[in-house]
Amino acid sequence: MEDGSCNYCRTNVADDNNEIASFDENFEEIIGNIKNKQSYDCLLCYSGGKDSTYTLYLLKEKYKLNVLTYTFDNGFLSDYAKKNIQKVTSNLNVDNIIFQPRFDVMKNVFRACILPNDFFSHAAVKRASAICNSCINFVKYNSLKLALEKKIPMIVFGWDPGQISKKSAIVKLPPDFLLASQKTFTDKLVGAVGDDIYNYFITKDEMQHHISDIPYYINPLYFNDYNMDNINKVLSELGWEKPSDTDANSTNCLLNSLANYFHEKQYGYNPYIQDASQLIRKGMISREAALNKMKNGYCLEMVSANAEKLGVNELL
Template identity: 25%
Template structure:
C-alpha cells in the first residue's frame, strides 16, 4: 500500500477515519477530546437521574413501556439486560434480521431472550431484494450494508408507530464511534431522522433506492422498500416518539458491560476474521459473517484495520498505551477474509470487479495495493453459512 497517512499520536486513528480532526502537531484528535470530556466533565449521576425520570414518564402507559432495538451483540444485549434488571420494565424487543447472523450468535440471542423473559419480534426481509440492495449500495458507495443500516434504524421505529410505543431505547451512542455527534457538547444524543439521513442511509433514501433497483428486467414492488423507510414526521409527532441512546445516560464501558452479560446471561464471545481474540477481547462485531469482508473493504479504502479501531477504544479508555497499541497494529495490520468468497457469490462478482469498484472509492492520500499478499483468515463456523453458487465463470473459487 502507498500513501503516507497522518495519525493521531495518542489514539492512532489515521486522517482517513471519517469525521477525524487531528491536531496540528498530531498529538491528539477530536475523538480523544470527546473521550476526555466524557470521563472528566459529564455529571453521570445527573444523567442517570434524568433517565430514571424518562422511564417513569412512559412506564405503564401502553402495552409496552418501550421498544428495544436488538441484534444480540454485546451492546444491545447489555442494553436489554440493564433495562429489564435495573428498571423492571416491559419492553418489546425488535430485531431487523439482515440475514447473516452466525450460528453461535443465534444461540446467544435465544439464551438472552429466554433468561430475560421478553416479547420479541424478529423480521427478516425479502432475500432477493436484499441482494439487489447490497449490490447497488456496493457499486455506488462500496458499502454493501445499506439494507442493514437502514433497516436496523427504521424498522424498530415503524414497529413503535404500529404498536403505539413512544419510547425507543438504543444502546451505544454514536459519540463513541465518530464525531458526527460528540460528548463535548454535553447534550443528549437522539436517534432521529436527522441522524438517520446523515449517518445511517449513506444519503440514499428508500425511495431513491427503489428508483435505482427497479427496472423492466427486475420489477420491484414499492412495498418491498417499506422496511427501509423511516416513519413520516406526522406519524412520529402523533406518536410522541422519544428515541434515545442508553449511552447518553450512563458511561458506556465495553469491557465492563461485556463481562457483565457473559457472567449473568451466559453470553459467549465469538472470533472474528479481522482481529485475533487477544485484541478483540470485548468481542466487538461478532454477529455477522460478512463483517470480515466489510472490514477488508474499509482497509482497502482507508488504510486502517479493525485492529486499529479496537486498540483505539482501549487507548481512549486508558487501558492501553499508545506504544502497545502501535505494536499490535503492526503485528496484526490486515487480513484477507475467507468470507470475501461468500460475498462474491451473493453478488455474482469476480474479485477483479470487486477490487476495481473499491479502488474508485479509495480515500486520499491512501492508495490500495491489491497485489499485497495478506494472510487469510477463516472462521470455524464458515461451513454452516448459507452459500450461493453464483460466481462468474472463469474465476477459480478460493475456498
C-alpha cells in the first residue's frame, strides 16, 4: 500500500480491446441467427434506470432488434422511473410489460432480507445488498419464465461494466443449472414467505417443456462504450430525466437507501463499492465521483419512510 494502491489495483489486468470486440462480433453472429424468427428478438429487463435505458437504446438503434421490455415493480419503483419508462419506450417504439407481485409477498421477502440470514453467498453480498439480490433473483427467473412462454431467444440485462465479468457478457446456461440456482433461492425464502414464493418462478415441468428454447443471457454494456458523457447525451435525447426521489446509487428504486443502510450496518461498507472500484480501474469514472456516491449511499429520510412501510422501524 506504499503508493496508495490495493492488491486489486496492483494485479488488475487492463481490458483487451480485441477480446472486447470479439464479444460484439459474437453478439452480432447470434443476432444473425435469431433475428425476426419470433415475435420478439430479445427481452430486456428494464428498470427505467440510466443503464438499462442506455442498453435499450443500443438494442434498438445499434443492433436494430425488436425488443420487449420487462419491468419488475417491487412496490418501490420510483415515480420518475415509471415516467421514464413510459417516455423512453414510447420514443423508441417498443413494447413494455410491467409486472408487480403482491406487496405482502415482497414485504415478507424484504423483511427477511433485513434480518440476519444466509440467503446469498458471500460473493453475492459483496456486490449487492440482500434486498437487491432478492429482486435480482425475482427478475432473473420471472423474466426467464416470460421468455420461455414467448419463445424469446435472448434475455438482456443492463449491468454496467463494473457489475459483471467477461464470463457473464454472453452466456447460455444449462437448464439443470438454472433450476438448481433458482431452487437454492426459493427453498431458503419459503420459510419466511410461504409457498406463494413459487408462483413467481419456473417449474421443472415448464423448463422441460421449453427445453429447446433456453435463451442466451446478454450483458451488452460489457462490450460497448461506457462513457457517461455520451450516455447522458443519449438519455437526454430520449427524454429520460434523472430522478430526484432516489439516492445517489440508484436511478429507479426507492428502497435502495434502506437496502444500503442495513448492508452497511451489517457489513460495514457500501454494497456498491466493488462496482465503483472496478469502474475506476477501467477509467470509466473518477475516484472522486465514486467516493461522492459512497458518501451519499443512503438518505436517512428515505430509510425511515421505507422502514415504516415495511414495519421494521425497530431495527433502525
